[in-house]
Amino acid sequence: ERKCQLSGLWRNDQDSLMEISVLRDNGDFQGQYLTRVTLSEGCALISPLRGAQQQLGEEGWPTFGFTVSWDKFSNATTTFVGQCFVDAGGKETLSTMWLLREAVGSLEEDWKATRVGRNVFTRK
Numbered sequence: 001e002r003k004c005q006l007s008g009l010w011r012n013d014q015d016s017l018m019e020i021s022v023l024r025d026n027g028d029f030q031g032q033y034l035t036r037v038t039l040s041e042g043c044a045l046i047s048p049l050r051g052a053q054q055q056l057g058e059e060g061w062p063t064f065g066f067t068v069s070w071d072k073f074s075n076a077t078t079t080f081v082g083q084c085f086v087d088a089g090g091k092e093t094l095s096t097m098w099l100l101r102e103a104v105g106s107l108e109e110d111w112k113a114t115r116v117g118r119n120v121f122t123r124k
């Protein structure tokens with residue numbers, strides 16, 4: 001089957017689960033993100049995600065981006081950008097960086113509102 005098509009279930013090193021359920025011909029996708037850790041030590045919850053994946057030929061390892069709206073339990077948003085890789089054994093890896101923006105109460109606090117990190121997903 002085509003490697004690096006994002007549809008399916010992925011897990012990362014924070015033990016989050018990402019399910020990409022809809023992948024359209026133009027590379028648009030939608031899914032859900034289950035996080036087990038949160039900024040406020042809240043409980044695990046599922047939030048919607050939507051993004052776009054480059055649609056390359058057979059050989060390409062596509063780049064992608066997606067946004068998670070943590071709208072169930074916090075006024076925060078995370079965007080991920082990354083690329084899918086396949087190793088010699090056929091194992092797929094999503095190597096990403098993310099920006100997490102949490103809401104702050106005033107413009108004076110804006111400087112401390114965005115976190116950045118690296119994150120790797122593999123198939124669950």
Ligand SMILES: CN1C(=O)N(C)[C@H]2CS[C@@H](CCCCC(=O)O)[C@H]21
Pocket residue numbers: 012014016035036037038039040070073074075076078098100102117119
């Ligand atoms: C679980 N996580 C995860 O799988 N990440 C790659 C990082 C970047 S998004 C963050 C969770 C933010 C939850 C929203 C909130 O606490 O307001 C953390």
